[in-house]
Amino acid sequence: MQYITRYQKDNDGTYSVVATGVELEQSHIDLLENGYPLKAEVEVPDNKKLSIEQRKKIFAMCRDIELHWGEPVESTRKLLQTELEIMKGYEEISLRDCSMKVARELIELIIAFMFHHQIPMSVETSKLLSEDKALLYWATINRNCVICRKPHADLAHYEAVGRGMNRNKMNHYDKHVLALCREHHNEQHAIGVKSFDDKYHLHDSWIKVDERLNKMLKGEKKE
Incomplete structure (x- = not known):
């Protein structure tokens, strides 16, 4: 497990950090010792649980899909959650305790799905979004x-x-x-x-x- 132990805010709004537990190959070490920076992708887990507002958006869109296609809300929601799991390599997603990040990705996927299939949004859903x-x-x-x-x-x-x-x-x-x-x-x-x-x-x-x-x-x- 990698950890960020120290940080400093930079002028552009991002942060310079000190990380521990990072695995490096000898070629990486050689570059660093010769003054060359390494490109790295850092992803900090989202510890915030999905919000009530996000749940409302997800279920409102699934209801609109049901009204248009007749597909029940629960089966639509589970189908789209499964698609997101496959796309992102996630474990089974639960709307009881998933992160705000995962909920946001699910909302974006459902929006894209609705536009792709020309499924109309109700006035209430449009206001929510x-x-x-x-x-x-x-x-x-x-x-x-x-x-x-x-x-x-x-x-x-x-x-x-x-x-x-x-x-x-x-x-x-x-x-x-x-x-x-x-x-x-x-x-x-x-x-x-x-x-x-x-x-x-x-x-x-x-x-x-x-x-x-x-x-x-x-x-x-x-x-």
Whole structure:
């Protein structure tokens, strides 16, 4: 078992730590002794148990799936939990005592599942998930307006792209986007992005462009 015994906060908000119980090969030691840093992945176990709010989200989405497909809530939940166990190599997941991290991953998986199969969310479920980044991401990927859920939405930029720029040739990785229907996209431009964020509570909600979104913004076919 590895342990972190000391820490120091760095200027960028991350931490430098001292770890014990780490196994190193001779090649690693040689690099360190010659002044070369080693790349390492450090994962600290999440000791926090899932919240009541997370349980509500999971069961609300499973109820929406039942209403659409007729599949009982319990069998849907167990099926998706099993899928997450296989994907991540987890032991059997229990919603009585799993961590907040595992619950968050399960919520993200169910959201992705619902968007992939075009399963509608009830108003109550949408309200529960209104500030959930995973919901905003998958709504944007599937081009459903994040405000009214209308399909075939625009990919609206937070940062101005610049006049004369060819969006199909430029990379958008330094940009942030959300799916907005034409009506809400026009409103964003009319009142300005800051006022738009204030009105619809979208502060810190814009999605940083990843490879998938970059391809969509360049007009490439969605996977």
